[in-house]
Amino acid sequence: MTERLGSVFIENVQPELDAGRYAIKRVAGETLTVRADIFKEGHDVLVAVARWRQVTPAAQKTDWAEVPLAFKNNDAWEGVIPLANNGRYEFTIEAWPDLFRTWAHELKRKVDAGRDVKSELLEGAALLEGAAARAKGKSAEDHRLLAEAGARLRTPPTPDHLLVALSSELADAASRHPDRTLASKYDKVLEVFVDREKARNAAWYEFFPRSAKRDGKTHGTFKDAQAWLPYIQKLGFDTVYLPPIHPIGRTARKGRNNSLRAEPGDVGSPWAIGAAEGGHKAVHPELGTLQDFRAFVDAAKAHGIEVALDLAFQCSPDHPYVKEHPEWFQHRPDGTIKTAENPPKRYEDIVNFDWMGPARDGLWKELKSVVLHWVDNGVRTFRVDNPHTKPMQFWHWLIREVQDLHPDVIFLSEAFTRPKVMKALAKVGFTQSYTYFTWRLFKDELRTYLEEITQPPVADYFRGNLWPNTPDILPENLQNAGPGAFRLRVALAATLSSVWGMYSGYELCEGRPVPGKEEYLDSEKYQLVAWDWDRPGNISDWIARLNAIRKAHPALQHYQALRFFESDNDRVVFYGKRSPDGLSTVLVAVSLDPYAPQEALLRVPMEWLGVTAEETYQVQELMADQRSLWQGPDVQVRLTPEQPAAIWAVYRYRRTEHAFDYFE
Structure with a gap:
C-alpha cells in the first residue's frame, strides 16, 4: 500500500549562506534566529520546528534537538536555536500539518453553519486514537486523556461532544504526539560555526620580538620580548600578534628599506621563511628556542594576553622544502623556481607553492601539520598572510580540518584585495578579516561601509577587524601627521568594531613615509627599530583609556550592535551600540578633522534609547569621566584634535526592591 505524502512547502530559509555551501558564524552563548516561509495548500493548521545538533568537537557531539518555530505573518515563521558551546552545529527545518487542530477548526465552522457532524466526530475519534497510540510509553497522562476522548467521540453525539472535541487541553495533548509521517523536511542541512568569545571581542597589538631590545642595534629574543608584556597589558591589549618567528633565508635577502642588496648584519624580512636551520616548524635561532617561545606564550597568558602567530605559507629559496620536495613548487622551463610577484611589486626573497599541482595532497597535509604543530605549542590564533593569493579550496579544507579538532582556533585573513574575494575568504572559514577601514576617511563612506560589514547578511559570516595601520601600510592620512590624526583613527577603530588592532609605533605617532x-x-x-615608549607626543594614555572603556562596557564588545545616528556636521560622525541584553548602551561622537575643533548638533535616538522627549536621563562621558543629565533629542558637542572623541554611557532609572538605581 502506497503511503500518503506530506505537502508542506518550506522556502526562503534564513540565515543560509550561498545555498548552504558555507557555515554561518556565531559566538558561544549567542543564539541563532532561524526564519523560513512555510505553507501548504488549503487551510491546514501547521506546526514547524528547527532541528539542531552540535557535531564538533566529537567529544561534545549531541543528538538532534528541536525548538518550535512561531508563526509571525504572511506565512513567515521564526525560532531561536541556543548555541552554548564552541564548535560546529547543524540545523534544518521540519514542518507538518497539525491534523487534530485542523480537524477541530473545521468542525467548529461546520457546527456554526448548522451542518450534521456525525461523520466528522468519528474522524476526530480516529485522530485521537492515533495520537493516543503514539503517546503510549511516552506520557501516561496524555495517553489516558487522548484515549478517553477518542472513545467518547465514538458514542452517540451529544452537545458535550463538542466541548470535548474543542478542548484546548485536548488539542495540546494531541499536538504533543503528532503524526510526522506527513512531515516535510527542508532539503538541506545547514551549518553554523560557533566561535569562542575572543573571535568577536579582542584588541590586537602587533610587534616584532626581534626589536624587543629597543636600541635598533641588538637582535631581541623571546626572553627580551617578555619585558614588553606589562607595557602591552597597560595599553589594554589582550592579543599580541608576532610576525613570522622562523629562520630567515639568506638567498636574495632584502636589505634596509626593501633594498635588493643586503649589507652584512641586515636581518632580512621574516616573511622570507626557511633556511638551513629549518622551516615553518622551527624558531629563528636569534629569537631563541621553541622552549623560549612556549615560555613567552605562558608569560603572555599570565598577563591576560593571548599570542597570535603569523601564518605565512611561502618559502625562502633556502627553505628545506625546496630541496626535499621540489614537486611542491612551480618551475620555469629553465628549471628555476618562480619568485613571488604582485606587479609592480616583486618578492625576490620568496617562492610560492604549486597549490593545485599534482603533489597537492602531500603539500596540503604538510601545511596542516604546520598549523597543528603551533597549536600543540600553545597558539590558538593565527593571522594569515596574503590568503587571497592561495586557492579558496585550500583554505576551506584547512580551516575545517583544524577547527574540527580544535574549534577554539581563530584565523584572521590579511587580504586587502577585491571585495568579493575578501568576502569569499570569510565564507570559506576565516574567523576575522582585515577591512577597507584603513582608507575610509569621510563620514558617508565610513557609515556605508561599516553598515555593510556589521549587519546581516554580510555580518553573518564576515567579522571586520579594524586596523588603522600595519607594518605594510602607513596610510596617507597618518603620514607626517600630528597626534590628532592618530587619536581619531584609533578611536574609530576601537569603537566601530568589537575587534581591532594596531601595529606598534602607532602609539608613538610614527608616520615617516x-x-x-x-x-x-x-x-x-x-631592520631592527629603536622604540622609545616615552617619546614626546605619544598617545599611549589615550589608547589605554579606549581599551579600558571597551572592557568595562559590554555594548562595545558586540560586533552587530552598531547603529549610526544624525549629526549636522559632515566632519563629526555619531553612532551607538547596545548589548543584546539591553543593559549596556553607549553613544560615540568622533571628529574626522585632525587639525581644527569641530562642533556638531547630535540628534539623540530617543526611541532607540527607550526614553521619552520629556524624560531626564544621566550620561557619563567616559574619556573625561564626566556625568551630566540629558533631556530631549538634541545635544551639542565640541571635539578637538586633543579630544577628538566623546563616548557616553547612557544610564536610566530602574525600580529595585527598595529604591531606584541607575543602570547602563
Whole structure:
C-alpha cells in the first residue's frame, strides 16, 4: 500500500549562506534566529520546528534537538536555536500539518453553519486514537486523556461532544504526539560555526620580538620580548600578534628599506621563511628556542594576553622544502623556481607553492601539520598572510580540518584585495578579516561601509577587524601627521568594531613615509627599530583609556550592535551600540578633522534609547569621566584634535526592591 505524502512547502530559509555551501558564524552563548516561509495548500493548521545538533568537537557531539518555530505573518515563521558551546552545529527545518487542530477548526465552522457532524466526530475519534497510540510509553497522562476522548467521540453525539472535541487541553495533548509521517523536511542541512568569545571581542597589538631590545642595534629574543608584556597589558591589549618567528633565508635577502642588496648584519624580512636551520616548524635561532617561545606564550597568558602567530605559507629559496620536495613548487622551463610577484611589486626573497599541482595532497597535509604543530605549542590564533593569493579550496579544507579538532582556533585573513574575494575568504572559514577601514576617511563612506560589514547578511559570516595601520601600510592620512590624526583613527577603530588592532609605533605617532608610497620609512620589516615608549607626543594614555572603556562596557564588545545616528556636521560622525541584553548602551561622537575643533548638533535616538522627549536621563562621558543629565533629542558637542572623541554611557532609572538605581 502506497503511503500518503506530506505537502508542506518550506522556502526562503534564513540565515543560509550561498545555498548552504558555507557555515554561518556565531559566538558561544549567542543564539541563532532561524526564519523560513512555510505553507501548504488549503487551510491546514501547521506546526514547524528547527532541528539542531552540535557535531564538533566529537567529544561534545549531541543528538538532534528541536525548538518550535512561531508563526509571525504572511506565512513567515521564526525560532531561536541556543548555541552554548564552541564548535560546529547543524540545523534544518521540519514542518507538518497539525491534523487534530485542523480537524477541530473545521468542525467548529461546520457546527456554526448548522451542518450534521456525525461523520466528522468519528474522524476526530480516529485522530485521537492515533495520537493516543503514539503517546503510549511516552506520557501516561496524555495517553489516558487522548484515549478517553477518542472513545467518547465514538458514542452517540451529544452537545458535550463538542466541548470535548474543542478542548484546548485536548488539542495540546494531541499536538504533543503528532503524526510526522506527513512531515516535510527542508532539503538541506545547514551549518553554523560557533566561535569562542575572543573571535568577536579582542584588541590586537602587533610587534616584532626581534626589536624587543629597543636600541635598533641588538637582535631581541623571546626572553627580551617578555619585558614588553606589562607595557602591552597597560595599553589594554589582550592579543599580541608576532610576525613570522622562523629562520630567515639568506638567498636574495632584502636589505634596509626593501633594498635588493643586503649589507652584512641586515636581518632580512621574516616573511622570507626557511633556511638551513629549518622551516615553518622551527624558531629563528636569534629569537631563541621553541622552549623560549612556549615560555613567552605562558608569560603572555599570565598577563591576560593571548599570542597570535603569523601564518605565512611561502618559502625562502633556502627553505628545506625546496630541496626535499621540489614537486611542491612551480618551475620555469629553465628549471628555476618562480619568485613571488604582485606587479609592480616583486618578492625576490620568496617562492610560492604549486597549490593545485599534482603533489597537492602531500603539500596540503604538510601545511596542516604546520598549523597543528603551533597549536600543540600553545597558539590558538593565527593571522594569515596574503590568503587571497592561495586557492579558496585550500583554505576551506584547512580551516575545517583544524577547527574540527580544535574549534577554539581563530584565523584572521590579511587580504586587502577585491571585495568579493575578501568576502569569499570569510565564507570559506576565516574567523576575522582585515577591512577597507584603513582608507575610509569621510563620514558617508565610513557609515556605508561599516553598515555593510556589521549587519546581516554580510555580518553573518564576515567579522571586520579594524586596523588603522600595519607594518605594510602607513596610510596617507597618518603620514607626517600630528597626534590628532592618530587619536581619531584609533578611536574609530576601537569603537566601530568589537575587534581591532594596531601595529606598534602607532602609539608613538610614527608616520615617516617612503616618499610617494603608503610604506614606512626605515620599515621594521627589514631592520631592527629603536622604540622609545616615552617619546614626546605619544598617545599611549589615550589608547589605554579606549581599551579600558571597551572592557568595562559590554555594548562595545558586540560586533552587530552598531547603529549610526544624525549629526549636522559632515566632519563629526555619531553612532551607538547596545548589548543584546539591553543593559549596556553607549553613544560615540568622533571628529574626522585632525587639525581644527569641530562642533556638531547630535540628534539623540530617543526611541532607540527607550526614553521619552520629556524624560531626564544621566550620561557619563567616559574619556573625561564626566556625568551630566540629558533631556530631549538634541545635544551639542565640541571635539578637538586633543579630544577628538566623546563616548557616553547612557544610564536610566530602574525600580529595585527598595529604591531606584541607575543602570547602563
